[in-house]
Amino acid sequence: MPHHNASAPVAKEQKDWGIAGDAQAVRRTITLRMNDDMRFTPSHIEVREGDTVRLRAENRGKVLHEIVLGTQAELAQHAQMMQKFPGMEHDEPHMAHVRAGRRGDIVWHFNRPGSFDFACLIPGHYQAGMTGTITVLPRNR
Template identity: 30%
Template structure:
C-alpha cells in the first residue's frame, strides 16, 4: 500500500512505473535539478553584484587615494609612499606657491601628443608667474615645475600609483599636489592654472610626469 501525503507532488514509486514512464521521470528529475542549480547560481551572482557598491563605498572612504585602501599596502611600500609624498610637499629648493593676484606675467603652456609648445622659460628670482596649462591633446597631461630631483620623485610616485591601480588623472592625484601648488593636471580640452614664485636661482624644469611623457620629450628648462 502506498502512503499519500496530500499537498506534495506525489508519484508512484519509480520501480512500480512502466519503463517508458521511468525514463521520462528521470528526465524530469534531472531538469528540475538543473533548473535549481541555475537559480542558485543566479542568486549567488546577484548577491555579489548587490554587495559591490558597498565594497566600493568602503574603499572610497578607506583613507586611500582614488578609492584605493592604503591600509592594504605592505609596511615597506607604505614607508616608501610616505617618503615620496613628503618630498612632493617640499619645494624649498626652488620656490613657493604664489598668489595669482601678484603674478607679474602669465605663461601659457599648450600640451599635445606628446609635447609642449614651449621648450624653455626664463624667470627671475622673486618673480611670481601664473602658469596656464591648455590641454589640446587626446589624453590627460600635467605641468609640474621643480628641480631635477623633484621631477624624478614625481615620476616615481606616478609609477607607484599605476602599480596600485590608481588613476593618475583622478581628482585625488590633483589633490595630492594641491598642498605644494606647483602642478596643474588637465583632461583633454581642459585648461588648468597655478601661480608660482621662484625664490632661488638655479636650473629647474617643467615637465609632464604622466608615465612615459617626460621620457618622450614632454619637458622643458626653466632658467
C-alpha cells in the same frame, strides 16, 4: 584626479624652485601648450628671481596631461613612483592636472635663482620626453 581647489587656502611650502604665489601678485602669464606629441611648447622659459608668474597649461591633446614643477632629480623620482602607482592622486600648488581641451594654472613665486624643470609625470609621458626647463635669472641688484 582632483584639481586644485581654488577656494581652499594654498599650503605655502618653500621648495628649491620657489614657493606658491598669490594671484594678486602675478605680473606675467606664460602659456605652455601641451599636446599628445608629448611636448610642451615652449619647452624653455625664463623668469627673474622675485617674479610671481601664472603658468597657464593648455591641453590641446585628447588625453590627460599635467605640469609639475621641480628639480630634475625630484621629477625623475616622482615619475618612477607614478609608474609604480599610476592611480596615485597627487595635488600640490606646484602641479596642475589638465584634461583634454582644458587649461590649468599654477601661480608660482620664483624666489631662488637657478635652473629648474617641469614635466608631465603621467606614466609614459615623462619617459617620452614631455619635459621642459625654467631658468630663474638672478634679481637685478
